[in-house]
Amino acid sequence: MNITRRSLMIASASLAPLGQALAQGTYPNKTIKIVAPFTAGAASDTLLRKITEAAGKLLGQPMIVDNKPGAQAAIAARIVAKAPNDGYTLIMGGNSSHAANVHTLKNPGYDPVKDFTPITQLSLNPLMLVVNAELPVRTLQEFVSYAKERPGKLNYATGNSGMLVAAKLLTTNAGIDAMGVNYPGAAPATTDLIAGRIDFIMNDPVVAAPFIKSGQLRALGVTSKQRIPLFPNVPTIAEQGLPSYEYASWSAMFAPAGLPADITRKLHQAFAQVMSDPEMVRFAAAAGIIPLATTPEQLQAFVQEQIKLWERWAKESGITPA
Incomplete structure (x- = not known):
């Protein structure tokens, strides 16, 4: 049984009927805000808006998304860490906010374990190595050769710590020298990639998809060990000569520390029900x-x-706290 089916079955088995759970208390009785540490249009933002629409219907109250990108998700995390623990302010966190920042920021301004109440993991998010279609490369091997012939000349975008470490792991494993350029998220980075202002990016598949299909961008490899259904013909980086390469971002729902157990349970039930729905899986x-x-x-x-x-990963990719 794969990890997706196993996790969904575990979560589903723990669910009581949601209506029964809601009847046990008055929560929620107003709008719930989900702080998003990424820009509108990013893959995680697209997923979050789909989730909140469905979860809000189950809970009987609307959920709104408040995008607060920047500082590798630390801005959003600080906001939620300091918010009241009443269940009306949540964060869709992930590898940047709740893991990487411990090692990539000198002072994140919060503790990813002590300052939050975990609710549920929502997804694993593989990235893709994407280049401008005018770059004269069509495979990972051609890209590596092209980069090695131009040491220090190529640049890549980093919109969050996941994009950064995925790129650093690639340059380290492949032995190429390229320069990172920081962006507030995947969407603006993709815009500059299309314009030719940067050379490559470890991108969210859903953000890159329309531009790959239009011929403006070209996908050279998937960062996870498995290919993805969205681009079944794009091989993984691991199967193209870098067998140890593996990376996937992830997302999860958190509340401020000290969230009451009954509210935690209700939120978990709602999000778990949404994520196990066949429509959401598709x-x-x-x-x-x-x-x-x-x-x-x-x-x-x-x-x-x-x-x-x-x-x-931070040590392997040479990342030092900034």
């Missing part, structure tokens, strides 16, 4: 996303594992 597949629905306890353990993993 939507995620079309967006290059692997849907998940884990328990709060599983998410807590996962975050701690990811913090340790990012320590190794």
